[in-house]
Amino acid sequence: MLRLTLYILAGVLSVLAGWHFYQSCLFILQWLSQNPDLAFLDLLRQWPEMILFPLITIFLASGMVLNEIFISNPTRPLLNLKVAVRPLLLSTIIGLLLGLAIGGLLQIFYLPQLNIDEKTVRVVSWWCIGVTVGFIEGVTWQFHSMEAGDKKRYQKRLLISLFAASLSSIIAAWIFEWIRDSFDTTLLIFQQIEDPLGFSILGILLGIAFTITTSPSYMAALRAGKGFEYREDDFSPVTQSIDTDYIQTQTQNNSQTAPIISKKAIQTLKFVSETSAEKIEEGLSIELPEKSPIRIGGTQKQQLSNGQIIGSDIYLPNTPAHMADIVVNKRETKLIPNPKNYDKIEVNFIQLNSTKEITLKHNTLLTFYSDEPDENNANQPKMYRFVYYNRFLDPQS
Structure with a gap:
């Protein structure tokens, strides 16, 4: 009214x-x-x-x-x-x-x-x-x-x-x-x-x-904030094939890559703005598709030799292989923490103390902590922060 x-x-x-x-x-x-x-x-x-x-x-x-x-x-x-x-x-x-x-x-x-x-x-x-x-x-x-x-x-x-x-x-x-x-x-x-x-x-x-x-249009999305500041592209070689030792060697590869939308997830995930890039940078918003679970973690999504697809849709370097899933239903979005890593997640600055599903509301802050020290404060772990929103209310802010 x-x-x-x-x-x-x-x-x-x-x-x-x-x-x-x-x-x-x-x-x-x-x-x-x-x-x-x-x-x-x-x-x-x-x-x-x-x-x-x-x-x-x-x-x-x-x-x-x-x-x-x-x-x-x-x-x-x-x-x-x-x-x-x-x-x-x-x-x-x-x-x-x-x-x-x-x-x-x-x-x-x-x-x-x-x-x-x-x-x-x-x-x-x-x-x-x-x-x-x-x-x-x-x-x-x-x-x-x-x-x-x-x-x-x-x-x-x-x-x-x-x-x-x-x-x-x-x-x-x-x-x-x-x-x-x-x-x-x-x-x-x-x-x-x-x-x-x-x-x-x-x-x-x-x-x-x-x-x-x-x-306002209803569209679930994550806007990248702290932890996604611009950095120079890393031209280090990327592993092209995955063997049985992939999970063990992934930690080393993590330190050489930036946060991205995994290549295998490009068909379902995309940035709201006009861009074909995979790299997640501060200010960019990732549109979340309905019904398809979106996995967040520290393992890039890859297909094994046996055809099995493993890894995260939203890849955050130096974080546990599987931190949480986000499931978007009609007019409702839930964060489903991994029982092994829920303590590395904060919702609105409050650390999770259980594996209980969280219903996300407009402007909810999600913080994922990595195992790597922060560049500016070695005593604090590096964080990746998103703002969840489900309708467009703010002009490019």
Whole structure:
């Protein structure tokens, strides 16, 4: 309910801000045109749609984009402002260009020769605004959401935004026309509130639409944190064949490799962002598939000569061969510790003291301790920390 309220407020306040800015522009143009050298500016006041529609489009699109960014991460306003720079700049450029195009199109529709009904022109213009705002919302999504790294999700989001914004703008136009037909439009008071009332309805409907289309997606993932800092690639030879002594020699190989998504797990595991890399680095998020158990440990996943596949899907050097499994079911994810190594795992900074399955919640911290001393503190074991999350609420943070 709070999300819906914030989107509706964003829509209404954005269009009203655009409307008042439009009124200010008209006043400034009138004042400047009193100067004989600037009299040509008065011509702009003869085509008010060329000023109104770019402003409404810019303010409405920017308001919706900014609202989504701040709702996604309400506790980090400074980061939000930094993230919002590119989306807002793009919103302004696209809104200005397409808003001018809409205003110019209306001037053609208003030509007496075409004899187009004013109601039809209004519905078409509002539909154009909705399409533009939906397009901007969909396009700018890639600049403030990690989820947009998936092309299919990005394309789906863009299409849904376009459809929802188009439909809501048409509905808003119909509602406004019904109001106009129900009241005496010749009354002065109605004429004074007609445009801001109509655009407020448009803002409300777009707010409702974007509340639905921008709802956080459910996707289980692990984001790499401490322990996955960038390091130079190691070009040491990697064992190509596995014999019966593999488990014993794996400890030596561990110290020569970095944390990775094991090659045999690439088909089921992938990074959320667009990357074909296997190496796990700080800030990258690993999307977890449903139902398939994800094994975490210190043995790279390999196929033995007898066809048996052993090892970990998420490989953490110098850790026990099998630390835990993660199983993702619909709307629920469980951490299943290995009975032999549960004491090397922490959940939200609390060390596990049993093999009891742990139901993971959004923003749960998982820490896996290795048998290797930390580079910065030899008295402490090196750790690998993940943040589990199941919905996209924070913009690339």
